[in-house]
Amino acid sequence: MTRTVYVNGEYLPETEASVSIFDRGFLFADAVYEVTSVLNGKLIDFEGHAVRLARSLNELGMENPISKEDLLEVHRELVRVNEIDEGLVYLQISRGADSDRDFVFPDPEKVKPTVVLFTQNKPGLAATVKPMKVISIDDIRWGRRDIKTVQLLYPSMGKMMAKAAGADDAWLIEDGFVTEGTSNNVYIVKDGKIITRGLSNDILHGITRAAVLRFAEEAQMEIEERNFTIEEAQNADEAFFTSASAFVMPVVEIDGKALGNGAPGNVALRLREIYLDESLKKAV
Known part of the structure; x- marks a missing residue:
């Protein structure tokens, strides 16, 4: 089954999703992420992850490109369309893709963050206890x-x-x-x-x-x-x-x-x- 993923406002088949080779997440690890668990088709501790995401972005001087409400809706939609009962939702926000590689941060008025989300199906996630x-x-x-x-x-x-x-x-x-x-x-x-x-x-x-x-x-x-x-x-x-x-x-x-x-x-x-x-x- 091909997953549906989210890239910069679009829901796409994973085989059609892509980001620029000049994205700073790829070139400099200039990006933050969160992973939210899904149990019984519902998100665990979403509020805490959203708050920490905002803090991480702020610490790096990076614009938060998506509201908490919209982010929740994206999480829920990916869980729904990918039929996730137990699993994970991965979120990554990079500083974005400039026109070329440069150590200096790009102008935030010209370069907007890249937002990517995808799900991982993990049946038995809650039941697994491994010493x-x-x-x-x-x-x-x-x-x-x-x-x-x-x-x-x-x-x-x-x-x-x-x-x-x-x-x-x-x-x-x-x-x-x-x-x-x-x-x-x-x-x-x-x-x-x-x-x-x-x-x-x-x-x-x-x-x-x-x-x-x-x-x-x-x-x-x-x-x-x-x-x-x-x-x-x-x-x-x-x-x-x-x-x-x-x-x-x-x-x-x-x-x-x-x-x-x-x-x-x-x-x-x-x-x-x-x-x-x-x-x-x-x-x-």
Whole structure:
């Protein structure tokens, strides 16, 4: 089945969609993105993704070319025409395509942003719980990880390093402390306490992270936002990560060392259950 995608105001078959070779997203990774999950044909945490999108664009001095209301309508239409029950909607906005390649930003009066959206069908997305094994690697990314840009080469390399080591993902280490996963926020649990790095420019301000911590607090779970080392993580009772596409996923091994009894922890599994239940109630 050929997907219908959205490019600059048009719904098109994916085989007919294209952007300019001079688009700055292609030439400079001068673009931001969001990924919104779809469960039961409805969008999860759309409001949070829309707010973060606006923030990322603002941090890069980029015009927001589409209103939140119109963006919601595009998401819903793509979900409808592509018959997505469980899956993802990917959104990317670049600074646009100038007439030639130049490091200097183009005049926003002359060059308008490029807006692209497409869906990914993921049957069983909510039901999939995979105990994850991770390795640690140096964090050598740029310093503004709080902006959700498409500069994802090193995270992609990190996932390939993990695959080569027989693991599922990598946790990034900077100045001796864990920052985040290649595409997720990370947590450890010790004596019932959830520990995760605090918000700053060093990590992405995860939409799922915010929701999960709010639900954990409402469930009267203890939370501590602070830095932690990979050694502390290896000696934790359990660990997990959160993202829009994985929700809450348990981690059972770090750099070859099993956590606890080597099985998904109760805190991670309970938070996943709460997150899915509560998010579905508010889905649009």
